[in-house]
Amino acid sequence: MLAAVSTAPVATTAGLGDGLYSAEQAARGAEAYRATCSSCHALDLHGNSNSPGLRGIGFLFIWEGRSLGELYTSIRTTMPQESPNSLTQGQYLDILAYILEQNGYPAGGADLANAPGELDTVVISAP
Numbered sequence: 859m860l861a862a863v864s865t866a867p868v869a870t871t872a873g874l875g876d877g878l879y880s881a882e883q884a885a886r887g888a889e890a891y892r893a894t895c896s897s898c899h900a901l902d903l904h905g906n907s908n909s910p911g912l913r914g915i916g917f918l919f920i921w922e923g924r925s926l927g928e929l930y931t932s933i934r935t936t937m938p939q940e941s942p943n944s945l946t947q948g949q950y951l952d953i954l955a956y957i958l959e960q961n962g963y964p965a966g967g968a969d970l971a972n973a974p975g976e977l978d979t980v981v982i983s984a985p
């Protein structure tokens with residue numbers, strides 16, 4: 859029987875080790891990052907004396923144990939600092955994919971998407 863409305867996805871156990879973004883998406887994210895984020899967070903994501911780094915132990919210190927949804931919302935609602943929420947949702951997701959790639963999480967076959975609630979189920983842990 860065909861259901862008119864698809865059932866809500868069961869809570870997944872997908873983690874960042876499962877390849878939640880695609881390499882193509884991270885490449886797009888790299889472009890967007892260079893254009894809109896690197897002036898403060900540096901091309902290599904290590905930050906500078908005014909802006910926190912977005913990779914490695916500094917990143918994990920802040921984000922380990924929190925969800926990907928929280929990170930996504932935080933970026934979208936506060937960055938770029940001079941004009942928050944100025945990019946498209948797709949661009950923010952691309953940049954998030956790039957940040958994941960640069961932190962050593964593996965790419966997979968599909969783009970990271972902002973399916974309702976889904977990013978909230980992914981807990982950030984060390985790669």
Ligand code: HEC
Pocket residue numbers: 891894895896897898899908909910911912916917920921932933936937938939940953
């Ligand atoms: C004009 C400088 C500037 C630009 C451009 C900028 N940021 Fe930031 N960013 C900051 C500063 C300063 C902070 C720390 C204060 C804060 O959290 O608001 C920060 C904090 C962050 C944090 C939280 C870091 C943490 O670990 O607590 C993330 C993630 C982030 N920025 C991502 C981005 C992304 C992605 C972009 C591009 C879309 C971007 N930023 C553009 C200056 C900037």
